[in-house]
Amino acid sequence: MQALTQRSKIVSDKKMTFLERIYLPAILGGVMITIKHMFKRSATVRYPEKEREFSEIYRGHHVLKRDDKGAERCTACGLCAVSCPAEAITMVAAERNKGEENLYREEKYAATYEINMLRCIFCGLCEEACPKEAIFLTDRIVVTDYGRDSFIYGKDKLVEPVDARIDVSKRQTKEVLEFKKLKQLTHNK
Amino acid sequence: MMSIFIFKVILVVAVFAISLFMAAYSTYAERKVAAFMQDRIGPDRAGPFGLLQPLADGLKLFMKEEIIPSVSNKFLFVLGPCLFMITALMTGVVIPWGDSLTFGGVEYKLQITDINIGILYVFGVVSIGVYGIMIGGWASNNKFSLLGAIRASAQMISYEIAMGFSIITLVMMTGTLSLKEISVFQSGGIDGHWNFWNVVYQPFSFLIFIICAFAECNRAPFDLPECETELVGGYHTEFSSMKLGLYLFAEYINMFISSAIISTLFFGGYNFPFMHDLGLDANIITILGTIALFTKIIFFIFFFMWIRWTIPRFRYDQLMNLGWKGLLPLSILNLVITGAVILYFNK
Numbered sequence: 001m002q003a004l005t006q007r008s009k010i011v012s013d014k015k016m017t018f019l020e021r022i023y024l025p026a027i028l029g030g031v032m033i034t035i036k037h038m039f040k041r042s043a044t045v046r047y048p049e050k051e052r053e054f055s056e057i058y059r060g061h062h063v064l065k066r067d068d069k070g071a072e073r074c075t076a077c078g079l080c081a082v083s084c085p086a087e088a089i090t091m092v093a094a095e096r097n098k099g100e101e102n103l104y105r106e107e108k109y110a111a112t113y114e115i116n117m118l119r120c121i122f123c124g125l126c127e128e129a130c131p132k133e134a135i136f137l138t139d140r141i142v143v144t145d146y147g148r149d150s151f152i153y154g155k156d157k158l159v160e161p162v163d164a165r166i167d168v169s170k171r172q173t174k175e176v177l178e179f180k181k182l183k184q185l186t187h188n189k
Numbered sequence: 190m191m192s193i194f195i196f197k198v199i200l201v202v203a204v205f206a207i208s209l210f211m212a213a214y215s216t217y218a219e220r221k222v223a224a225f226m227q228d229r230i231g232p233d234r235a236g237p238f239g240l241l242q243p244l245a246d247g248l249k250l251f252m253k254e255e256i257i258p259s260v261s262n263k264f265l266f267v268l269g270p271c272l273f274m275i276t277a278l279m280t281g282v283v284i285p286w287g288d289s290l291t292f293g294g295v296e297y298k299l300q301i302t303d304i305n306i307g308i309l310y311v312f313g314v315v316s317i318g319v320y321g322i323m324i325g326g327w328a329s330n331n332k333f334s335l336l337g338a339i340r341a342s343a344q345m346i347s348y349e350i351a352m353g354f355s356i357i358t359l360v361m362m363t364g365t366l367s368l369k370e371i372s373v374f375q376s377g378g379i380d381g382h383w384n385f386w387n388v389v390y391q392p393f394s395f396l397i398f399i400i401c402a403f404a405e406c407n408r409a410p411f412d413l414p415e416c417e418t419e420l421v422g423g424y425h426t427e428f429s430s431m432k433l434g435l436y437l438f439a440e441y442i443n444m445f446i447s448s449a450i451i452s453t454l455f456f457g458g459y460n461f462p463f464m465h466d467l468g469l470d471a472n473i474i475t476i477l478g479t480i481a482l483f484t485k486i487i488f489f490i491f492f493f494m495w496i497r498w499t500i501p502r503f504r505y506d507q508l509m510n511l512g513w514k515g516l517l518p519l520s521i522l523n524l525v526i527t528g529a530v531i532l533y534f535n536k
Contacts (some may be wrong), residue, residue, distance in 0.1 A: 022515075027496075027499070027500060029500040030500060031495060031496070031499050033499070034226045034495060034498055034499045035226075035495070037225070037226050037227070038225045038226055039223075040228055041228075042224070042225070042229050042230045043228050043229070044228075044229050044230045046230075046233075061362055106292045
């Protein structure tokens with residue numbers, strides 16, 4: 001059978017030599033390793049005072065985007081819920097009434113939209129599935145809590161505020177930005 | 190006479206306080222050393238650099254619920270940790286913490302008592318110490334505790350023999366059992382007499398002694414009496430609150446005392462190189478000597494920790510093999526060779 005990697009070693013049960021049996025050379029070697037580590041820089045980040053730098057494409061707390069005019073982009077199509085491998089997303093759709101055009105972008109919207117942050121595995125498939133560029137994962141941390149109920153995030157926590165937009169340009173790949181330039185497509189109108 | 194009495198009382202209290210202080214800060218040092226060796230930073234929240242951590246730990250232990258199992262033998266259950274702590278503190282009595290200070294024509298020796306069987310006394314008291322573990326482990330009425338206690342006593346017996354033999358070589362060289370006289374024997378410099386530290390004459394004795402000291406203190410790699418992976422907590426599984434604290438604390442005191450004894454027996458005690466050639470006042474040399482002794486002690490405490498965070502635990506059969514088949518014959522051989530050499534040179 002061919003080896004999968006070159007790292008496998010052939011083990012043998014041969015007798016230890018005298019130097020190995022008195023342990024001392026091996027102990028000396030080990031002791032040298034540990035003393036070397038004493039002078040290495042520690043990997044610890046003193047958390048509350050200092051935060052570790054996030055990766056540019058960190059996948060954290062979701063955001064439901066609004067469009068340029070401040071209307072919610074989500075149309076409650078349910079593709080994110082279908083794509084979610086952890087089944088963390090639930091929503092209830094509703095029809096837009098007259099006079100709500102500035103609130104919701106299209107005729108249908110999500111009356112409730114909930115993500116269970118304890119189920120969510122932050123894979124980003126919801127954002128990939130979304131045809132309306134409504135849901136994105138951001139570099140914000142989902143904060144800890146004592147109860148389970150508080151981890152079911154509703155629209156109050158997910159929809160971005162009109163006056164405090166959340167930048168998600170880092171989550172959009174080059175291909176997406178290229179695609180968005182094609183103005184003849186209905187998606188980009 | 191009265192002034193010497195008062196001085197002795199002060200010295201007793203000082204040694205007691207220093208032992209406790211060193212034990213408390215050994216727990217802190219242990220965690221820091223472990224952290225540094227594992228590329229971490231260790232406790233740093235309580236006070237600057239976490240220096241108040243031992244106080245916080247002690248306070249925590251005091252506040253914990255005190256549990257005495259209903260199936261245990263209550264008297265022995267309480268006696269165990271007390272005995273362990275008392276014996277740990279008793280050994281500091283014979284160690285010469287320095288030479289002597291002279292004030293107003295009166296000589297104050299920095300040693301609580303210089304009994305002429307100093308080493309034997311230390312050995313005797315340390316052997317009683319294992320009763321603390323045994324009684325505590327047995328009285329818990331818990332099989333893990335009992336196994337830990339049995340291991341502790343078996344280990345103590347196996348390693349004390351080799352340790353004793355390694356000390357006998359020193360006794361043969363110096364012709365005395367008093368720790369003070371052994372210290373004096375190692376005092377020397379360039380001026381006329383060349384006395385080296387005993388480790389130069391007896392490297393094998395030192396090696397055997399330090400290995401046995403690890404076993405006697407139940408320190409890794411010989412911490413089988415309390416090995417967490419097999420025995421939950423070993424002999425102190427059932428102990429809680431300050432009774433557990435006493436066990437843990439006494440162990441660090443034992444470590445401090447064994448470091449002091451190793452320094453005294455093999456590394457010159459309070460002597461440091463060229464101490465008689467500096468031309469300083471005797472009192473200043475004494476103080477410098479005490480500082481030198483504590484430097485050596487702290488180094489050996491660090492060494493204990495260094496080894497602990499380097500070497501994995503021995504298996505029980507390996508431990509017994511090493512003790513009976515390795516160290517014991519080696520120490521006897523060392524004894525015979527030392528005897529032969531002494532006989533040859535003294536003829």
